[in-house]
Amino acid sequence: KAGVTQTPRYLIKTRGQQVTLSCSPISGHRSVSWYQQTPGQGLQFLFEYFSETQRNKGNFPGRFSGRQFSNSRSEMNVSTLELGDSALYLCASSLVVGDNEQFFGPGTRLTVL
Amino acid sequence: AQSVTQLGSHVSVSEGALVLLRCNYSSSVPPYLFWYVQYPNQGLQLLLKYTSAATLVKGINGFEAEFKKSETSFHLTKPSAHMSDAAEYFCAVNPRGGNEKLTFGTGTRLTIIP
Numbered sequence: 498k499a500g501v502t503q504t505p506r507y508l509i510k511t512r513g514q515q516v517t518l519s520c521s522p523i524s525g526h527r528s529v530s531w532y533q534q535t536p537g538q539g540l541q542f543l544f545e546y547f548s549e550t551q552r553n554k555g556n557f558p559g560r561f562s563g564r565q566f567s568n569s570r571s572e573m574n575v576s577t578l579e580l581g582d583s584a585l586y587l588c589a590s591s592l593v594v595g596d597n598e599q600f601f602g603p604g605t606r607l608t609v610l
Numbered sequence: 611a612q613s614v615t616q617l618g619s620h621v622s623v624s625e626g627a628l629v630l631l632r633c634n635y636s637s638s639v640p641p642y643l644f645w646y647v648q649y650p651n652q653g654l655q656l657l658l659k660y661t662s663a664a665t666l667v668k669g670i671n672g673f674e675a676e677f678k679k680s681e682t683s684f685h686l687t688k689p690s691a692h693m694s695d696a697a698e699y700f701c702a703v704n705p706r707g708g709n710e711k712l713t714f715g716t717g718t719r720l721t722i723i724p
Binding site for chain 2: 501530532539540542545553555587589597598599600601602603604606
């Protein structure tokens with residue numbers, strides 16, 4: 498059974514640009530969550546999607562957005578990139594919302610110059 | 611709000627020695643608790659989880675954790691450290707029965723001394 502896949506694995510952007518990250522959950526998993534990991538702030542929850550609907554949202558500015566498609570794949574978008582957006586973005590999938598086990602992908606390393 | 615505190619951002623142990631990584635949680639009711647491990651340039655891998663079935667939880671790679679309600683703790687242990695255990699470990703909490711996200715501790719970097 499394939500795990501959670503994230504593309505791309507590495508990304509370099511400049512300030513002011515926008516970026517889209519993709520996540521494919523484990524087959525059959527319908528809930529996808531996104532987390533940002535930085536040395537200073539640690540792991541912080543961005544948002545969670547289930548059945549194409551955002552069910553939970555963390556404390557991030559509106560520049561961070563996401564969506565989920567009918568096949569449960571999810572994308573997150575960051576507009577007007579700032580240096581502080583440099584981070585490892587992790588996607589996790591679970592069977593349903595509130596499921597007590599989330600499976601993580603390898604992450605996308607975003608560097609903003 | 612739920613939270614977890616990991617005591618010690620860096621822990622070093624000798625190969626073959628006991629590994630003890632500390633985690634305390636804050637919750638009005640016993641939550642779901644997890645330990646994840648992260649190797650360099652990788653995502654998080656679940657080591658073990660507590661969901662109330664048993665207070666002593668055994669996980670992968672010889673790790674185990676004991677849920678102690680009276681101490682609001684969920685410390686991770688391994689009797690004998692191996693070089694391959696060097697990684698960063700995260701304790702996380704999820705409210706029982708809710709649809710809220712995982713809240714992570716700040717992590718503990720484990721170094722194994724040969």
